[in-house]
Amino acid sequence: MQMNEQNIEPVGSPSRGGKRVQPGGELWRKIGKIALRALACVLTLAGALVITVLLSLRMICSDAFPTAQQMFVTTILETGQMKFLASWFLSPEEIQAIVDQNSMQALDAQVDSTLIHIGGSGQVDTGGTGTAEQDIEVVEVAGATYTGTMMIVKDPSRVSLATIYPWRDEGVTLDQLVKDSGAIAGINGGLYNSTNNTGGRPLGVIVSHGEIQFNKPHQYPGLVLVGFTEDHLLQIIDIDGMSAAQVEELVKKEKIRDAVTFQEEASDTNNHFVQLIINNEARDMKGQGSGLNPRTAIGQRADGAVLLFVTDGRGKSGHLGASSGDLISVMQQFGAVNAANLDGGSSSCMYYDGEYLMPSVTFYYANSSWKLPAGFVVS
DSSP, rough: OOOOOOOOOOTTTEEETEEEEOTHHHHHHHHHHHHHHHHHHHHHHHHHHHHHHHHHHHHHTTTTHHHHHHHHHHTTSSSSOOOOHHHHHHHHHHHHHHHHTBBBBBOOOOOOOGGOOTTTTOOOOOOOEEESSSSSEEEEOOOOOOOOOOOEOOOGGGGEEEEEOOOOBOOOHHHHHHHHTTTTEEEEOOOBBGGGBOOOOSSSSEEETTTEEEOTTTTSEEEEEEEETTOOOOEOOOOOOEEHHHHHHHHHHEEEEEEEEEEEEEESSOOOEEEEEEEEEOOOOTTTTSBBOOOOOEEEEETEEEEEEEEEEGGGGOOOBBHHHHHHHHHHTTTTTEEEOOOHHHGEEEEETEEEEOOOOOGGTTSOOOOOOOSEEEE
């Protein structure tokens, strides 16, 4: 039987419609199809995840789970970038009602400096680990929803405020701030512009070594000045409504040497608090008092020792964070006569003796901190 040679294609040279196809062409088509299918799967999973998260948040924000609803709202309003999530599911009136039900009572008393006697009695047996000089103790603290580190600095004159002044757009990490100031330890401080982790510009008021380096008390409502006098006494002073000139007068009168500001505001857009303990009086709370977040707090014992406390949260090590009640309880346990909450969230961090004891909770800064313009340091 004769074969028609015109119908025979050379091996390895397939053709379609009279056009020759390169030997590897079919392979690349298959790879392309697989890649498109993989991309479609990834996009589908991402979409499903987003939908699941949104449905979960809607469920949490429903009246069916009042405790979860209150915790979500009070927590999210303390964040820097995620506050808008509450307004996706609740009206301003509903948000404000939740804030009002879970707020902190005013604590307007002025710090009584006569209750502090530097080098005197008031020490607390913490079981912590001290340095060779026995002037700094580090104690691990475990709570139900957080882990934290308490640093006790027995000589308050060693605590000051380091800054990057003159200000610029980009700040530095806490370890750099500590090293540049010749210190051994440090924590983050007060309000600052954290947009896109630039961190070079403070907000409110900054006093460092007796010099007012930033003075815009009108930037935010409810500002509270937190820092130390020339006599090394911790002060917690409400400066809400003050002008820059009035702040200058206050700093001069009270002999403030190092201080930052944080915000006291409970509204449908913010849920911040500052005063924790004043003159041994703990602040009263309504409901849960606050949400759960990473925290940074500062206090002072009767013997003058300074208490620096930082916690984790926001999923770090599976923890949600600490509440205002947690901070008060820990500060009381360590003997604080006066104590204040500072900037928290992703800003919370503690550095000591060449390592981060508490790094940022943000996963891509897991072994570092956000960039800061200032922080309390220990010389």
